[in-house]
Amino acid sequence: MxxxxxxxxxxxxxxxxxxxxxxxxxxxxxxxxxxxxxxxxxxxxxxxxxxxxxxxxxxxxxxxxxxxxxxxxxxxxxxxxxxxxxxxxxxxxxxxxxxxxxxxxxxxxxxxxxxxxxxxxxxxxxxxxxxxxxxxxxxxxxxxxxxxxxxxxxxxxxxxxxxxxxxxxxxxxxxxxxxxxxxxxxxxxxxxxxxxxxxxxxxxxxxxxxxxxVDDLVAEHRQLVGPRHDGRSPAGVAAVVRASHTDRQSTLLVRTDSAINDPAWTEREVGPEDIILAYLADGGTAASHIEWGVPA
CATH class of the missing domain: 3.40.50.300 (P-loop containing nucleotide triphosphate hydrolases)
Known part of the structure; x- marks a missing residue:
């Protein structure tokens, strides 16, 4: 390259x-x-x-x-x-x-x-x-x-x-x-x-x-909706980029490193704008120095 x-x-x-x-x-x-x-x-x-x-x-x-x-x-x-x-x-x-x-x-x-x-x-x-x-x-x-x-x-x-x-x-x-x-x-x-x-x-x-x-980033990020997040992420999640919660439910935008096969979580695709806004809102605490395809 x-x-x-x-x-x-x-x-x-x-x-x-x-x-x-x-x-x-x-x-x-x-x-x-x-x-x-x-x-x-x-x-x-x-x-x-x-x-x-x-x-x-x-x-x-x-x-x-x-x-x-x-x-x-x-x-x-x-x-x-x-x-x-x-x-x-x-x-x-x-x-x-x-x-x-x-x-x-x-x-x-x-x-x-x-x-x-x-x-x-x-x-x-x-x-x-x-x-x-x-x-x-x-x-x-x-x-x-x-x-x-x-x-x-x-x-x-x-x-x-x-x-x-x-x-x-x-x-x-x-x-x-x-x-x-x-x-x-x-x-x-x-x-x-x-x-x-x-x-x-x-x-x-x-x-x-x-x-x-952009194609790689979209492929490796997902939105997950499921039970209130207690800090333990489903298998396949490399990092939680952004999280929001109600009393009983959590919505996570995550970076994945493999398929997520957990029936407790509903998986949705995200677009480039979703990814950009999540990383900007995060303020740099969860994903600093990530260059895609290279370990942080």
């Missing part, structure tokens, strides 16, 4: 506060990965470390096997769209495409121009006068014109209306299908992520709670 992005006990501290701590994960090539977590969980910090804008205070981050910090060879293969889609607002989209050709050794200006034309974005209007959705599309087109092997997107659709979000994500999916680029997409919008992502990383309290293929 080719690994595009790897973090090993990665940490970044601002003063006495750890924005990211003991972060260990591996992102396989060819995935569209969702990076999920509440505000302050460390998502933007992780992306800035991966793109080389920050230097780690602990551990290491590697992109294509190398440190991205002050490494022009690695940075040439990374595309990055920051949360506020920073662009030179006085320049037009056409001027930004021309500037990109001068700043990047591998540049597909025709790709950017064709994408913008397909979206009906005026090439000669200053981007500061475009809508938020149009600016996001310009930023994505410029990032893709770099022909990156890894594309990092930090909340690129947070401020967009539902139609603009759908258009942006459709554009992203089409581009990835054409190029095979690996994508790491940070967002709070779980429904959008569920439609486009096949890999999941959950951050909470500056640490990775769980990461892995």
């Amino acid at each position: 080719d690994v595009v992005l790897e973090a090993d006990q990665l940490g970044k501290r601002y003063g006495n506060t750890w924005a990211l701590r003991d972060c260990t994960l591996r992102l396989p090539a060819g995935r569209i990965a969702a990076l999920v977590g509440p505000n302050g969980a460390g998502k933007s910090t992780l992306l800035h470390l991966a793109v080389g804008l920050l230097r780690p205070d602990a551990g290491a981050v590697r992109v294509f096997g190398q440190s991205p910090y002050d490494n022009t060879n690695t940075l040439a293969d990374i595309g990055f769209v920051a949360q506020d889609t920073p662009l030179y607002r006085d320049l037009s989209a056409a001027e930004l495409v021309t500037a990109g050709a001068r700043l990047n050794r591998r540049w597909d200006g025709a790709l950017a121009r064709n994408r913008l034309a397909q979206l009906g974005i005026p090439p000669d209007r200053p981007v500061g006068k475009l809508s938020g959705g149009q600016r996001a599309q310009v930023a994505l087109a410029l990032a893709l014109a770099k022909q990156p092997r890894l594309l990092l997107l930090d909340e690129p659709v947070a401020s967009l209306d539902p139609l603009a979000r759908r258009e942006f994500l459709q554009s992203l999916m089409g581009s990835v299908a054409d190029t095979g680029t690996t994508v790491l997409l940070s967002s709070h919008l779980l429904a959008d992520l569920e439609r486009v992502c096949d890999y999941l990383i959950v951050l909470q309290s500056a640490q990775v709670q769980i990461s892995g293929s």
Whole structure:
């Protein structure tokens, strides 16, 4: 398995506060990965470390096997769209495409121009006068014109209306299908992520709670409804991620390591959103440092 992005006990501290701590994960090539977590969980910090804008205070981050910090060879293969889609607002989209050709050794200006034309974005209007959705599309087109092997997107659709979000994500999916680029997409919008992502990383309290293929995570998590839970779990349960109780009944979201064949418990399938919310609600006490397929 080719690994595009790897973090090993990665940490970044601002003063006495750890924005990211003991972060260990591996992102396989060819995935569209969702990076999920509440505000302050460390998502933007992780992306800035991966793109080389920050230097780690602990551990290491590697992109294509190398440190991205002050490494022009690695940075040439990374595309990055920051949360506020920073662009030179006085320049037009056409001027930004021309500037990109001068700043990047591998540049597909025709790709950017064709994408913008397909979206009906005026090439000669200053981007500061475009809508938020149009600016996001310009930023994505410029990032893709770099022909990156890894594309990092930090909340690129947070401020967009539902139609603009759908258009942006459709554009992203089409581009990835054409190029095979690996994508790491940070967002709070779980429904959008569920439609486009096949890999999941959950951050909470500056640490990775769980990461892995969406299909594997769904297959290995279940909701159980049964008698009041007394701390003893049915055979096949590796960990109780989240539990709620009434006087006589318990509802558990569990990670399994084998089939559950206990008639006292009713088993139900769960979706990615159920899993994400359970790990976020847990706050990191039950499943810290889990990387799917690797023992905690």
